[in-house]
Amino acid sequence: xxxxxxxxxxxxxxxxxxxxxxxxxxxxxxxxxxxxxxxxxxxxxxxxxxxxxxxxxxxxxxxxxxxxxxxxxxxxxxxxxxxxxxxxxxxxxxxxxxxxxxxxxxxxxxxxxxxxxxxxxxxxxxxxxxxxxxxxxxxxxxxxxxxxxxxxxxxxxxxxxxxxxxxxxxxxxxxxxxxxxxxxxxxxx
Numbered sequence: 001x002x003x004x005x006x007x008x009x010x011x012x013x014x015x016x017x018x019x020x021x022x023x024x025x026x027x028x029x030x031x032x033x034x035x036x037x038x039x040x041x042x043x044x045x046x047x048x049x050x051x052x053x054x055x056x057x058x059x060x061x062x063x064x065x066x067x068x069x070x071x072x073x074x075x076x077x078x079x080x081x082x083x084x085x086x087x088x089x090x091x092x093x094x095x096x097x098x099x100x101x102x103x104x105x106x107x108x109x110x111x112x113x114x115x116x117x118x119x120x121x122x123x124x125x126x127x128x129x130x131x132x133x134x135x136x137x138x139x140x141x142x143x144x145x146x147x148x149x150x151x152x153x154x155x156x157x158x159x160x161x162x163x164x165x166x167x168x169x170x171x172x173x174x175x176x177x178x179x180x181x182x183x184x185x186x187x188x189x
Contacts, residue, residue: 005024006021036174039094039174040181042096043089043093043182046092046144053144053146060084060085060086061083061186065187080180086179086186090182093144094160095138095160098160100128100168102125104123105124105126106124107120107122128159131156131159132159137153137157161174
């Protein structure tokens, strides 16, 4: 990303200055931090209201702690990758609490959706919440149920970070931050 910011040139041939690049990087850092905190708060809320899911997530974290060598200090990335159930909790929270509401996309060709023609070049609004609460994709869509992630979903059915070439560049960092917090929360609550 930094390489792109350094190399980008506008229509007049002007490059971004150092202050502009710093502003953009700080904006991305702050934008990602707020959404991670928001999802973390909702995940703790949902877990406290659903003891069976809380118990499963806590047991997984306790097992990770049991396997840890006694000399190890802190959480390792490979341990975060072992948090399969906690990842389902996070995905289910992001499905229910969609922090990125919508995105505009331009139709690259004529598209017919449910009898409506969207001509090539027109802009269409993708409302993520309507996808995440679609009863045909997610039965009982307003119910918090991390176990629904036991099945693989098709592309385009889960869009908390957008999708395709416009996928949020901070998606992995956000999930890592949320996982680390919830790991410690579950072990100490």
